[in-house]
Each structure stands twice: as structure tokens, then as C-alpha cells.
Amino acid sequence: MELSLATHAVGEHTVLSVGGEVDVYTAPRLRERLIELIDGGAHHVVVDLGRVDFLDSTGLGVLVGALKRLRSAGGSFALVCDKEPLLKIFRITALDQVFPLHPTVDAAIAADSAGA
Amino acid sequence: MELSLATHAVGEHTVLSVGGEVDVYTAPRLRERLIELIDGGAHHVVVDLGRVDFLDSTGLGVLVGALKRLRSAGGSFALVCDKEPLLKIFRITALDQVFPLHPTVDAAIAADSAGA
Amino acid sequence: MATVKLSFSPAPVHVRTARLVGVAVARRAGVREDLLDEVRLAIGEACTRAVALHRQYGLAEPVYVEMSDGGSYTVRVVDRAPIEAGLGLAALGPDELAKESLSEDALTTGVGFALLAGFVEDLQVRPVDEGVGTEVRMAWPAGRA
Amino acid sequence: MATVKLSFSPAPVHVRTARLVGVAVARRAGVREDLLDEVRLAIGEACTRAVALHRQYGLAEPVYVEMSDGGSYTVRVVDRAPIEAGLGLAALGPDELAKESLSEDALTTGVGFALLAGFVEDLQVRPVDEGVGTEVRMAWPAGRA
Ligand SMILES: Nc1ncnc2c1ncn2[C@@H]1O[C@H](COP(=O)(O)OP(=O)(O)O)[C@@H](O)[C@H]1O
Numbered sequence A, B: 001m002e003l004s005l006a007t008h009a010v011g012e013h014t015v016l017s018v019g020g021e022v023d024v025y026t027a028p029r030l031r032e033r034l035i036e037l038i039d040g041g042a043h044h045v046v047v048d049l050g051r052v053d054f055l056d057s058t059g060l061g062v063l064v065g066a067l068k069r070l071r072s073a074g075g076s077f078a079l080v081c082d083k084e085p086l087l088k089i090f091r092i093t094a095l096d097q098v099f100p101l102h103p104t105v106d107a108a109i110a111a112d113s114a115g116a
Numbered sequence C, D: 001m002a003t004v005k006l007s008f009s010p011a012p013v014h015v016r017t018a019r020l021v022g023v024a025v026a027r028r029a030g031v032r033e034d035l036l037d038e039v040r041l042a043i044g045e046a047c048t049r050a051v052a053l054h055r056q057y058g059l060a061e062p063v064y065v066e067m068s069d070g071g072s073y074t075v076r077v078v079d080r081a082p083i084e085a086g087l088g089l090a091a092l093g094p095d096e097l098a099k100e101s102l103s104e105d106a107l108t109t110g111v112g113f114a115l116l117a118g119f120v121e122d123l124q125v126r127p128v129d130e131g132v133g134t135e136v137r138m139a140w141p142a143g144r145a
């Protein structure tokens, strides 16, 4: 239910695992953490939404913010998501055409490394 | 969460296991089931509150109703409860002095059989 | 001071909604976790009482619940029934509770008040300021340390 | 027709309360289980939008939510902001969404409307009947078969 945030490194990539509800109340904490990571030097960020129960427009806004920040700094940003209800949210908002979306962390890192 | 009711017989005794929330909304179903059992010939009834998450005054009223019904018919009625929050409800209402309360179904049946 | 107001048609099913909201707001107001069971029970009892009164008097008007968070967590449950309620009700003793002549409704009402009085340290029951009805007001310590 | 009304100070934390209540009442109204995720999301988006507007305009007044259950399950979310809102907003395409110049707030608003429009088949956004503000009205089929 509550937002959970955990980071680990996989080679060049920083993986942020998000759990719980990402909404207008908790999204500021996600934004803060992403900015911290990026300001702290993370250049290739993968956000794993695997344990997210709820995601709203505020959460999506924060994710797009991080994508733009990294792209303009020459970095990369990708999302991991394989739950149909969440994928539907990305399709309905056309954000599936904005984010690189992958079913697993490994796939996200492989695709990002190949593209880099 | 939802009320669950399951009956089984142990010798002379009928054990009704109750789970979920027993409140103003669900108590009528508990009342109905108890009346059914008693009208159907159950004379020694043990209600196991082990899986009850919530119990309010309406639920307590139904239990007292069953107790009175059985006593006046020469039967017996006992409760099984070992959770402190529920026990506190019985103490605060003085109903711990009205109901035979036991920590286990076995204890309830043993005490009732000895008393009978 | 954050406030959440809820009103609902006097039906038993909505008492669960009121409990849900009351506990969610209490948690967010910083009421201690170990008090939340009491909050749930007390709000449930106050709303159950209000719903029972509205049904008894055939009132379709909603039951009103107000939760506010200013220093303490305060919940007001307001009914519109034309009775003079108070905390005067003596608690029923075990002998009275077990009496055949006490109806289930009367027992439930008495037990409901015993639960309110037993679980809520800061409890008031008084007529509403305007019009007809009774307000049950409960407060718990709140505020994140 | 059962009705539950909720009003809350315009703070993000209470949007969760509104979602909780909205889904609980929907379930009790007999809305199909597989629609409840959409109900949760849509009520959340409508309330998030209302809270954002109240904060933007410095309004301390509560956001108001009304849930009613008469044939269909209808939810009205009412804000008091002095703007002319409508469903006119064109959905943002992927190119616009990815543009540097689009602020996070503007993007969130656009995405919020896209979610409302995408998930709620029966949606109306219109000025309130009296005074200032906008009403977002959503309906879902209900009623236990
Ligand atoms: N959300 C609501 N739902 C139902 N009734 C309400 C609501 N808000 C206010 N009322 C009614 O209006 C009365 C006065 O409301 P208000 O001015 O908010 O409170 P107060 O009693 O503190 O003056 C309440 O006691 C209640 O009966």
C-alpha cells in the first residue's frame, strides 16, 4: 500500500524498484528520489514498476520528468512493467510511445545497452 | 472481511465457526443461521469466534439472543475466543459474565459436557 | 485543520464505509496504531446507533460524520432523530443483560453505549446546536511526533 | 437510491480516502469486480484534479464527492475553482508529451484527462449549477444481477 523505493546497481545501470501506490500523495517522494539519483551521477536509470499497485497521472508525470532530465543529459531511462492493468494506463495515455517499456529488468538493461 | 459461517458437529455439540466482520450489516445472517440451527434441533451450541476480525454491539446482541433461546429450551451455549481485543469487548460490556468463554473449542465442549 | 465530512443514507452497509473512512483519516492524522481498533469500533457503534434511530423513526435523511484533525482527532456523528439522548444511560450489569425480558434491540443499544463509554476516553453525547438530533463526539490524541 | 457524500480539505492525502470510499461504495452498489480498478483510477484522477485546482487558486474550501446508486453507480466530483473546464482538451500525442517545453504540471493534467476519458465511458465535465466550479460526473453500470 505505502510507497516503497529500493535502489541497486547493475553494471552501468541504476535500478529503482518501486512498490505500493504512486499517486498525488506519494509521487513527490518518487520525484525526490529520482532527482537525487540523477544528481548523484546515475546516468542510465531503469525504474521497475513490478510491485506497483496503483499509478496515477501524477506518478506518470514524475516518470516523464525523469525521462526528459536524463535524455537532455545524454543518459537513458527505461521502465519495467508486465502487468496488463498498468500497461493499459500507458497505452491510453500514449505514454507507451514515449517510454521504453520492458517486461523484465534484464530485458530493459539489455535493450538499453544495445541501443547505447 | 466478509462474514463466513461454517458448522460441524462434535458429538452432542454443534460448532459454528464464524469469520470476518460481524456488524450491523452482517449480524442478521448470523442470527438467521443460529435460529436455523436451534430450530433444526441443535441443543448444545458452541460459537467459535476465532476468525472474527470485527464484532460490534449488533453481533453481541445476536449472540445473547441465541444464549437466551437455548437456555430457555434447556440447552447450552458457549463461545470460543482467545484474542485479547475481542476479550476486552466482552469485559467492557460485562458480557464476559454472561457467556461461558473458552480459549478453544475442545475446552468449550469439555466444560459444557462436565456441566451438563 | 484538515476535515473530512461524510454523509450516508441510513443503511447498515454504509456503517462499514464510515468505519473505513474514520480509520483511514485517523491513521493519516497520526493517531497511534494501537488505538485504531478502538477508533474503528467507536465510530462503528456511533454510526450503528444513528442508523438504527433513523430507521426506527422512518427518517430518510443522511447520517452525518465529521472527522477533524487539529491537535486531536475528533469525530462527530450526527443523527436527526427526535429523542433526548445522553450518556445518562446506566451501564447494564450482567444480571440485566441475561434477563429474558430485555429485548435484543434494547440490549444492543445498551451494549453499544457501554462500548462507546468504555473505549472512548473523551466522549460527549449532546443535542445538536440547530434543529433536531444528537451529536456523538469522540476525540483521540493525534499528531505525528 | 442510496447516496454517500464525502467532502475533504484539498490535500493530496485525502484523495486516497476518496478512492477508498468510492471503490467501497461501488462494490456495495454491485459494480462488476473487473471495473473496480477503473473506478478507483477515475475517482482518483477527478479528485487529484480538483485538489490541484484548489491549491493553485488558494481555495481552502473542500472538494465534494457524491456517490449514488440508482440503476447506475454515479460519482460526481465537484471543485470550486474559477475556470471554465470542459472535455475539450485534445489528448496529447506522444510527440507533445515528450517535448521539453511541456511542464510536468501541464503533462500531468493532460494525462489525467486522458485517463478519465479513456477509462470512463459515461463521463461529463461541466460547470456546477450554482456558483463557481466544475463538476466531473462519471457513471458505471451497477446493480446485482
Ligand atoms: N458533507 C455533508 N453531508 C451532509 N450534511 C452536511 C455536510 N456538510 C454539512 N452538512 C450538514 O450541515 C450541518 C452544518 O455543517 P457545517 O457548517 O460544515 O458544520 P458545523 O456543524 O460545524 O457548522 C452539518 O451538521 C450537517 O448536517
Ligand SMILES: Nc1ncnc2c1ncn2[C@@H]1O[C@H](COP(=O)(O)OP(=O)(O)O)[C@@H](O)[C@H]1O
Residues within 6 Å of the ligand: C005, C006, C007, D005, D006, D007, D062, D064, D078
Ligand atoms: N456532505 C457534504 N459536504 C460538503 N458539501 C456538501 C455536502 N453535502 C452537500 N454539500 C454541498 O451542497 C451542494 C448541494 O448539495 P445537495 O443538495 O446534496 O446536492 P445537489 O447538488 O444534488 O442539490 C453540493 O454541491 C455541495 O457543494
